[in-house]
Amino acid sequence: MPIKQKLYRFALRLLGNEEDAKDIIQDALVKVWHNKEKMGELQNLEAWCMRITRNLALDKIKSRKYRMTDDLDRAQEVPATHQQNPHQTAEQSDLMRRVHGLINKLPEKFRTILQLRDMDGLSYQEIAEVLEIEMSEVKINLHRARKQVREQLQNLHVYGIQ
Known part of the structure; x- marks a missing residue:
């Protein structure tokens, strides 16, 4: 699936944990696969996949009273484009x-x-x-x-x- 990395980054930002984000993406892709007959009706496949990922991540957060971790900060750091002191x-x-x-x-x-x-x-x-x-x-x-x-x-x- 071409948007798998985008979905992973989205789940990682929501959950703050790499392993949980991978689990959510796997669940989301399984859900997408099981509903593949709906894909022809969709106007925006990416938005549909993002919504599935978001809903699964929010369910996980609610069920565990999840807390953000330092993984989130590491995932979002912007690399320097030029040499700095x-x-x-x-x-x-x-x-x-x-x-x-x-x-x-x-x-x-x-x-x-x-x-x-x-x-x-x-x-x-x-x-x-x-x-x-x-x-x-x-x-x-x-x-x-x-x-x-x-x-x-x-x-x-x-x-x-x-």
Whole structure:
């Protein structure tokens, strides 16, 4: 399945654990296979697969009262594109750790929409299909999520508070 890696990254961000993400993807692909006759009717196969993955991951989170782990931060780190000195690298790493910490504190809906748009690059329409909500709600929640992270980061930087 061509979108397997994208589904894995999505599950990993939701669950924060590599093994659980692999399990979820395996379950999702089995579910897709069992419903292969529906594929011809779908307008967006990728959104359907993302929705299945999301639902399975959320079920796992709810059933275990799951907690995010450090695997999430390692999965989302952005590699440096040019050579930096150790001080710049440390500052960038610290900033990314703080941003990921702020994102992880967002409500689940904000966090998921932010992830799908800014990390996975899905369109507003695709996000609406994955989450089964209106596109206007996607835009509003994405704006609120970005605003909340930006304000908390500014407060942290200027005042040293969260």
